[in-house]
Amino acid sequence: xxxxxxxxxxxxxxxxxxxxxxxxxxxxxxxxxxxxxxxxxxxxxxxxxxxxxxxxxxxxxxxxxxxxxxxxxxxxxxxxxxxxxxxxxxxxxxxxxxxxxxxxxxxxxxxxxxxxxxxxxxxxxxxxx
Amino acid sequence: xxxxxxxxxxxxxxxxxxxxxxxxxxxxxxxxxxxxxxxxxxxxxxxxxxxxxxxxxxxxxxxxxxxxxxxxxxxxxxxxxxxxxxxxxxxxxxxxxxxxxxxxxxxxxxxxxxxxxxxxxxxxxxxxxxxxxxxxxxxxxxxxxxxxxxxxxxxxxxxxxxxxxxxxxxxxxxxxxxxxxxxxxxxxxxxxxxxxxxxxxxxxxxxxxxxxxxxxxxxxxxxxxxxxxxxxxxxxxxxxxxxxxxxxxxxxxxxxxxxxxxxxxxxxxxxxxxxxxxxxxxxxxxxxxxxxxxxxxxxxxxxxxxxxxxxxxxxxxxxxxxxxxxxxxxxxxxxxxxxxxxxxxxxxxxxxxxxxxxxxxxxxxxxxxxxxxxxxxxxxxxxxxxxxxxxxxxxxxxxxxxxxxxxxxxxxxxxxxxxxxxxxxxxxxxxxxxxxxxxxxxxxxxxxxxxxxxxxxxxxxxxxxxxxxxx
Numbered sequence: 001x002x003x004x005x006x007x008x009x010x011x012x013x014x015x016x017x018x019x020x021x022x023x024x025x026x027x028x029x030x031x032x033x034x035x036x037x038x039x040x041x042x043x044x045x046x047x048x049x050x051x052x053x054x055x056x057x058x059x060x061x062x063x064x065x066x067x068x069x070x071x072x073x074x075x076x077x078x079x080x081x082x083x084x085x086x087x088x089x090x091x092x093x094x095x096x097x098x099x100x101x102x103x104x105x106x107x108x109x110x111x112x113x114x115x116x117x118x119x120x121x122x123x124x125x126x127x128x129x
Numbered sequence: 130x131x132x133x134x135x136x137x138x139x140x141x142x143x144x145x146x147x148x149x150x151x152x153x154x155x156x157x158x159x160x161x162x163x164x165x166x167x168x169x170x171x172x173x174x175x176x177x178x179x180x181x182x183x184x185x186x187x188x189x190x191x192x193x194x195x196x197x198x199x200x201x202x203x204x205x206x207x208x209x210x211x212x213x214x215x216x217x218x219x220x221x222x223x224x225x226x227x228x229x230x231x232x233x234x235x236x237x238x239x240x241x242x243x244x245x246x247x248x249x250x251x252x253x254x255x256x257x258x259x260x261x262x263x264x265x266x267x268x269x270x271x272x273x274x275x276x277x278x279x280x281x282x283x284x285x286x287x288x289x290x291x292x293x294x295x296x297x298x299x300x301x302x303x304x305x306x307x308x309x310x311x312x313x314x315x316x317x318x319x320x321x322x323x324x325x326x327x328x329x330x331x332x333x334x335x336x337x338x339x340x341x342x343x344x345x346x347x348x349x350x351x352x353x354x355x356x357x358x359x360x361x362x363x364x365x366x367x368x369x370x371x372x373x374x375x376x377x378x379x380x381x382x383x384x385x386x387x388x389x390x391x392x393x394x395x396x397x398x399x400x401x402x403x404x405x406x407x408x409x410x411x412x413x414x415x416x417x418x419x420x421x422x423x424x425x426x427x428x429x430x431x432x433x434x435x436x437x438x439x440x441x442x443x444x445x446x447x448x449x450x451x452x453x454x455x456x457x458x459x460x461x462x463x464x465x466x467x468x469x470x471x472x473x474x475x476x477x478x479x480x481x482x483x484x485x486x487x488x489x490x491x492x493x494x495x496x497x498x499x500x501x502x503x504x505x506x507x508x509x510x511x512x513x514x515x516x517x518x519x520x521x522x523x524x525x526x527x528x529x530x531x532x533x534x535x536x537x538x539x540x541x542x543x544x545x546x547x548x549x550x551x552x553x554x555x556x557x558x559x560x561x562x563x564x565x566x567x568x569x570x571x572x573x574x575x576x577x578x579x580x581x582x583x584x585x586x587x588x589x590x591x592x593x594x595x596x597x598x599x600x
Contacts, residue, residue, distance in 0.1 A: 040513070043346050059346065063513060066500055 003073060003110045007096065009121035010072030010113065012054070015096060016106065023078055025100040026051075028060065028069070031125055033095035036062040039088045042069075042101060044080040051075050051104065053111030060091075060101075069101065073110035079103040131156050132455060135250050135260035137242045137399070140167015141440040142431030143266035144226055146447035151233040153455050158236040158260065160252050165226050165237075167268050168432070169440040170219055172288045177311060179215035181472045184318035188474065195511060206319050208296050215291070243400040248426045262426050262454040265414060266447060267399060269392040269432035277303075277364045277388055283371055284364055284386045287312065296321055297384035301373040303361045304389035305329045307471050310344065312387060313353050314474045323353045324381050326373050328360040333471060337483035337532040339498060343516050344473060344534060350514075351474075356381065364388075394433045411435055418461035420450035428454065442467045468546050470539035475501075475514050478542025481530030481549055484520050493523040497555075497578030499571045501535040503585050506566040512536035517571035519555060521579050526554040531575075537568055544569060555579045 003024065007017040013032035018024045033039070041061040051057040056068035057077075080102055081087040091099035116124065132155045136143045139161030147157040164171050183206065190204050230237055238252050245251035249259045271286035273279055281289040287308055296319055302309045305327025313332075317323045325332065325348075331341045332348060332355055348355055356375070363374040370384040394413045401408060404424045408414055413435025420428045428450040431443030445462055452459040471477035487494045501507045501515030515535020521528055531545030548558060558576035563569045577583040 041346075041350055043349060061346075061513075063508070064502060066502070 002108070003106050004115060004117075006117065008072075008115040008117060010053070010070065010115060011124075012068075012070035012072070014070060014072045016072045016104075016110075016115070017100075018106070019103075022105070023103050024073075024075065024106045026072060026075075026102040026104055027100040028091065028095050029121065030095050031122075032067075033092055033099070036060065036067065037064045038062055039091045042082070042088065042091070044082045044101070045077050047077050047079055049077050051077060051102070054113050057102075072115065073104075074107035075104035075110070076107075077102055077104055132261040133158070133259075134262045134264060134451065134454060135248070135258050136160065136264045136266060137250060138167065138266035138268055138395075138431070138433070139165045139226075139237075140266060140268045140431060140443065141169045142268070142433075142443035142447040143167070143264070144230065145444040146264050146266060146430065146451050147235045148229060148233055149448045149451045150455075151235060153451065153457070155451070155455055156236075157233075158238060158258055159230060160238045160240065160242045160250060160258070162239070162241045164223065165230075166219070166223050167266075167440075168270070169443075170222055170226070172291060174440055175219055175222060176212075176215040176291055177287075177315070178472060179218045180211060180315050181311070181474075183211045183214065184315050185474070187318055192511060208319065209294060212291065212293075241398065243398060244404040244406070244427075245400070246403060247424075260426075262428060263404075264420075264447065264450055264454075265399065265422075265427065265429040265433055266431045266443070267395040267433045268443075269394050269435075269438060271389070272391045272393045273388070274390065276362075277386075278366065279388070282385065283366065284388065286388055290387060297370075298322060299370070299383040299385075300324070301326055301371065301381045301383040301386045302389060303327075303364070303373060303386055304391070305332050305334065305355070305357060306389060306391070307333055307469075309387075309389040310348075310471065310473050312389065313348065314351070314472075317351050317353050318474070322383075324383060325353065325355045325357075326361055326375060326381055327355070327357045330357045331355075332357070333473075333477075335483075336469075336471075336477065336479060337518060337520075337530070338485055339516060339518055340477060340479065340532045340534045343514065344477070347473070347475065347514055392432060392438050394435050396433060409435060419453040419459070420446050421453070437464055437467055439467065439469065466546060466550055468542045470542070472539065475512065475535045476538045477532075477534045478538035478540070479530070479532045480542055480546045481528070482520055483530060483532065484518070487520055487522075487529050492529065494520055494529065495523045495555075495579050496520050497575045497580070497583065499574035499578055499583055499586065501568070501571055503574065504566065504568060504570055506568050506570070507536065509566065510536060512568075515571075517575040519558065519572070519575045519579055521555045526556060528553050528555060528558060531572070533571070535568065535571070541569055541572070544572065 009015045013029045043059040045057045051071035058069045134150045136159045147159040150157040240252040242250045251257045299322040302325045313323045359376040371386045373381040396412045414429040430446035430450045432438045468480040498518040502513035518532045520530035574583045
């Protein structure tokens, strides 16, 4: 199944959003960002490395917890937000938009695990809104 | 008449042996060719920990604003002054050792020693000393691979680094063990661009994987580059610096190279063959569990045995040797209960089996861990990075290993050492009440987590299952 054209979510709270040039952004959900609290460090993968759906590609560290960043899809890392001004603050301020973490080239087949629309994802979290 | 023990080497094995011998009523002669205190006091533990303390203070000052403290003006580290402080500390401690030896009546002889027949040692310029027993504690020195062009400055060992008059802008540290990692953090804090070039896939690979993972993350966080997985084949001078060439063809350029690839026992010149002693391929002297060599009345302790190259292990071995000489029937040392302290930032304290070693030995294990940032004290200190991990035997619940990375880990590990010494179970660790708020609470939580029931973590296993390890 190809990557859905809209932003879609993996059960481990990361999202993936295709860009017009064929690449895709990856980030954490607002739910995850809220649970984490203030993000103090992201341990990024190296550009040029591959990520595999359902497998940790790095960690995200807040003042409360260190969590694995679990890839929502298979892909190849093109760019990270490391070094981008205010990148950590953006993760907190706009996790599903400007606070992206990776830009990847998604695999043709993104992986066997299901991806959810924003509405499906939030319903799973028990969020009626 | 009291027994006479001739001790060769005045480091943490030798001088402790001499002191212990006199406390047990023996007469001791201590022969030292260089400087009392050995590598530990002169070129190792103490000067480097003085530098670590300076770096820790510097980091504290840099993060002062977060605690509501404004620092007016700039803060800078002066390397020569930092070394001078280390020299002052070392000097004071050396005086202390000398005073203790004098107070105990230890006869101190300065000179190179070599064995000269049965339980007799010849000291250059002093003649021969014959004892009832001889204890060899000549320590070790950094390995200096012949292929590397050592010049004491551009390509050097940790011994040379402590003589530098200035710091380089960049350094390639060859090796990925404890000493390499400690210097990586020291130099990084002082503004040197550090690249560790190691043969292992991860820093300090002898540590538990989870601890090494936190260490690796802290390195990346601080901008220490770690290039693992291929041994260094060549170091060559290049322009104003060096090129470190790895297997596989890639190269690291830096102003200087620090080589930390292990230590080699000091046995040359001892004339071991005069006493019929053989050495291993690294030059280490073989000993039995009581530190006896194959020659009657001759013992060895510390790094020269190649067993556990740690100062506290050397001291323990020396005490054991002396007690055995004097007929006190000591129990052999269980090497698994010798703690390791690593002074990275944050520091590390470990004892016993790693999860990986236990599994490799065919032991079914259960583990528990707790992130240091979950502790109130860590939050108050702003010392979030860290982890406490407990490795236990799944059947008996016996604690097999405790691994801590985080602030004060090197001090905290000793609770686990004592517990393991007395065969503690995970239940014993859980039942121990620790003061709040302290970093030691991490051990309570990690022990509870073995049952999936850490108080300050999401519950992983319901209470109904009870604290049954084998469940």
